[in-house]
Amino acid sequence: xxxxxxxxxxxxxxxxxxxxxxxxxxxxxxxxxxxxxxxxxxxxxxxxxxxxxxxxxxxxxxxxxxxxxxxxxxxxxxxxxxxxxxxxxxxxxxxxxxxxxxxxxxxxxxxxxxxxxxxxxxxxxxxxxxxxxxxxxxxxxxxxxxxxxxxxxxxxxxxxxxxxxxxxxxxxxxxxxxxxxx
Numbered sequence: 001x002x003x004x005x006x007x008x009x010x011x012x013x014x015x016x017x018x019x020x021x022x023x024x025x026x027x028x029x030x031x032x033x034x035x036x037x038x039x040x041x042x043x044x045x046x047x048x049x050x051x052x053x054x055x056x057x058x059x060x061x062x063x064x065x066x067x068x069x070x071x072x073x074x075x076x077x078x079x080x081x082x083x084x085x086x087x088x089x090x091x092x093x094x095x096x097x098x099x100x101x102x103x104x105x106x107x108x109x110x111x112x113x114x115x116x117x118x119x120x121x122x123x124x125x126x127x128x129x130x131x132x133x134x135x136x137x138x139x140x141x142x143x144x145x146x147x148x149x150x151x152x153x154x155x156x157x158x159x160x161x162x163x164x165x166x167x168x169x170x171x172x173x174x175x176x177x178x179x180x181x182x
Contacts, residue, residue: 072102074120076151076158078110078180083144083163090145094181101179112182119178120153127175128158138167147180
């Protein structure tokens with residue numbers, strides 16, 4: 001029986017580790033070198049988008065038929081309602097309804113679009129993303145106004161509700177009052 005020494009065992013182990021490393025690396029590639037088909041899920045993710053997906057993004061479907069105007073950096077839908085609490089009166093001038101607002105370029109049917117876009121530029125996305133559920137806030141009722149805002153500001157998706165239930169929510173509401181209640 002042959003006896004292994006450190007001089008012969010070390011190169012053998014290093015060679016085995018190198019072979020194992022190459023095997024692991026080869027298993028992680030997406031190439032089809034050995035003639036086996038890629039799994040079905042990978043084939044779907046590598047396929048080009050369906051023609052209907054391309055049509056949705058085409059300039060012909062937008063408000064700008066020649067495609068010369070880029071998409072708005074900010075696009076929001078603002079839905080204003082009242083809560084069912086009849087004991088509270090809404091602020092004077094508050095009306096229920098739905099508006100759209102775009103910024104860069106300014107547009108939509110928001111009654112004060114330029115001022116609203118300036119306010120968004122000033123405060124950023126924080127008031128739209130703020131979660132007040134774990135904050136210590138005063139217990140007060142500011143009114144029955146409820147505003148749901150959806151869309152995006154830059155790359156940030158927005159889907160939030162503004163109301164006047166509690167001091168933190170009232171402050172949050174007032175921070176973007178030009179956007180949600182001009």
